[in-house]
Amino acid sequence: MTIPYKYQLLPIEKVFRDPVHNYIHVQHQVILDLINSKEVQRLRRIKQLGTTSYTFHGAEHSRFSHSLGVYEISRRICDIFQRNFSREKIGAGGWDDQERLVTLCAALLHDVGHGAFSHTFEHIFQTNHEAITVEIITSPQTEVYQILNRVEEGFPEKVASVITKTYPNPQVVQMISSQIDADRMDYLLRDAYYTGTEYGTFDLTRILRVIRPYEGGIAFSMNGMHAVEDYIVSRYQMYVQVYFHAVSRSMEVLLEHLLNRAHELFQETPEIFEHHSQLMLPFLKQQFTLEDYLKLDDGVLTTYFIQWSEESDVVLSDLAKRWLNRKPLKSASFTGENQLPLIEKLRDLVERVGFNPKYYTAINSSYDLPYDFYRPELGKHRTQIELQQKDGSLLELSKVSQLVSALAGQEQIDQRFYFPKEMVDPSTQDNYDLFSDTYREFASHIHNGALVESTF
Incomplete structure (x- = not known):
């Protein structure tokens, strides 16, 4: 039987x-x-x-x-x-x-x-x-x-x-x-x-x-x-x-900005991705099937990131290199909406020295109920x-x-402002002399207690 x-x-x-x-x-x-x-x-x-x-x-x-x-x-x-x-x-x-x-x-x-x-x-x-x-x-x-x-x-x-x-x-x-x-x-x-x-x-x-x-x-x-x-x-x-952990979240921010940049760039110049990122195309077009989804894994995306690191688009290439070579953004914790105007000022300072704040800054909040x-x-x-x-x-x-x-019921929230490490570390910034006053102003806002810097 x-x-x-x-x-x-x-x-x-x-x-x-x-x-x-x-x-x-x-x-x-x-x-x-x-x-x-x-x-x-x-x-x-x-x-x-x-x-x-x-x-x-x-x-x-x-x-x-x-x-x-x-x-x-x-x-x-x-x-x-x-x-x-x-x-x-x-x-x-x-x-x-x-x-x-x-x-x-x-x-x-x-x-x-x-x-x-x-x-x-x-x-x-x-x-x-x-x-x-x-x-x-x-x-x-x-x-x-x-x-x-x-x-x-x-x-x-x-x-x-x-x-x-x-x-x-x-x-x-x-x-x-x-x-x-x-x-x-x-x-x-x-x-x-x-x-x-x-x-x-x-x-x-x-x-x-x-x-x-x-x-x-x-x-x-x-x-x-x-x-x-x-x-x-x-x-x-x-x-x-x-x-x-603040550094893990920093890498998540980099990854999010990298994928966002690819998504945005595809709308303007799709040919960048058509010759080497074929498995990503259904997602960049936002027309994916289950079969498309199951073809992606961490290794496939990492291979594409290596290819993107050599593209002519400066932002895409730089973000890919930061991700691949573990160059996380720096972070500072903050509390309350009263610090949002200061964060906007910090974003302006980041932009003044040549970083696009859309891709090089972020507010990231972790949240959980124990x-x-x-x-x-x-x-x-x-x-x-x-x-x-x-x-x-x-x-x-x-x-x-x-x-x-x-x-019970106690919300665990950690809010952080992420920014390029170059803004507080002159040794990593080629144009420090040109923008020294801007860097000093940025660092003073971070270090004077308005925002609390994270170290890693």
Whole structure:
């Protein structure tokens, strides 16, 4: 008798050696087939942390390894739920193991739509990695769809609905996307490992020991509160110390300006790009297909940047060289709109010495909530973290944790003004003698406390 595809297990489980989880265990044929699909293999060519490797040089890991990690954590949670909290054991709020395959597929595929230097590229060319993830999963032209569709009719749409958070089982959705989910748990541990920092480390073993399903989603036992607190603080520290690092954001600004300049230049002289940047043309024309999107990765764009560095357009060439050779813009932090007139004056000074402020200055703001709680006045809010007491009742985390209460709802914002390093470092500026008064005036505004200079 032929075993249906959805029930096919590997004769011997496949394992992937992983520096974070030791082994990643694959037992289902469908999961192995998805891993080997061209859309998932493409994630090997996309860095997980984008420009962060320009600050933390070890951060060269890919979205492929992260996707495997999210799958592995989800697999472990499914095992725990089935072993300890199945519907057969605890009733209606328990885990139905028939949800395992859709959960594991969604975990593996949750980032499959990320593009080259994804967030910066998205902003310039109006792409959306979540929408493209859904398109990859549900488009008959992809290998991912063809594999999923062999499970059962409508299965690709089921997996996609987990990504869009419309899947009817909240346990499945929250395992993949919530304030403490398999995605966040993997990227904190993985990013901490590869950046060489300790900020993102937390006790994953304890978290998995105290996680449990209930009818409305996923909760954590009350005696595991301190492990959850540790996770929240680790996440906060990673955002402040790593994800929002001023130099990484400076490189993002350079990348954004470089892509913007290419986009603008294409409107005037498209022939510049037609002879060596063919895979970028659909995006410069803003007429791209899914097939066009899947051809791009970090390496393709970097190759184009090398070619752009030799073009006759001074701005395009210079920005490409700054990006390729890690010449970040300098930055100064500021607070409040009352400093915006000063920033405009600084932009004028930058322009006076020959830099186009459109491409050599920027205001960049980082923003995150370390932890959010239910606020019904907002149309969109994050799923709050629930602690389960012995009697089965639930308490929201910040109601019982003084530590999390202090962080809850607190916006973490860092506003910075970016400008050429030459403006405060005469040794890098050939025309210092000609514009010495301008440089001194600029530096005096930066150093007198009106803006606070960042060093790197």
